[in-house]
Amino acid sequence: MFTGIIQGIAIVSSIKKKYQFFTYNMKFPNYLTLNLNIGASVSNNGCCLTVTKIHNHHVYFDVIQETLIKTNLSLLSVGSKINVERSLKFGDEVGGHLLTGHIIGTAKICNIIHTNNNRKIFFQVQDVWKKYIFLKGFIAIDGISLTVSDIKNNIFCVCFIPETLCNTNISMKVIGDIVNIEVDYYTQIIIDRLEKLNFNHIIH
Known part of the structure; x- marks a missing residue:
């Protein structure tokens, strides 16, 4: 983990x-x-x-x-x-959110908006993964624990503070780059379980 x-x-x-x-x-x-x-x-x-x-x-x-x-x-x-x-050890602080390291797929950077002290990056995912992505939900991008700030169809946005930009490779990314995506593990389990129980009307 x-x-x-x-x-x-x-x-x-x-x-x-x-x-x-x-x-x-x-x-x-x-x-x-x-x-x-x-x-x-x-x-x-x-x-x-x-x-x-x-x-x-x-x-x-x-x-x-x-x-x-x-x-x-x-x-x-x-x-x-x-x-x-x-990897996480027992007793370590969980400063982000729990990740398994099991990547579900990739996303493509489709837009970047720069401001004075932060950066908004928009990511396009395959339609099959969008059901796991929610406003204010957890998501990991290239291993970074982040929060979804906006989502529309299969495009979601994340805001990055200077600390994250300075200490990760996300600051080096440009439009068209491909990043790894891991959705929140518990969200994925719940959605998949509801689908198996034929509760698609709730999910979609």
Whole structure:
């Protein structure tokens, strides 16, 4: 589990691609490798991945076909900057909201509005995911815990404060970029359960 509070930005140092699979490593900030072990779970742009190797603050991850299909990790290249968060421990503060690291899909940035001290970014999602997104509801974008400030059809808006812009890779995004989306876990369970019980008139 994760909290959606990004702990650092790591830079991709190398990528080895194979058929429907690749391995990459990132240079982590020194404080994030303290007591980090092989087998640990780390959020990479919101996607829960397993540490396979650690060497001189370089951390290695494997990415399989399912992850490549559903996330923006397939778009990585050397020099890409990734939001990272180590897994939650019992007793840790949950500063954002609980995340599983299971990405449901991606969204496309369709508009960005800059103001003096914050930024509004509009995201377009596939129609199949819009039923899980609500005004003032939780959503995670590239692993960042956020609140939906507006939504219309399959486009929703999130407002970013300077703190988030300074400490995540969201400030580097431009129109057309693809981001990972994780909807609120409990909302997804409730909606899916109602659909199975044939309460579609309530959902839609």
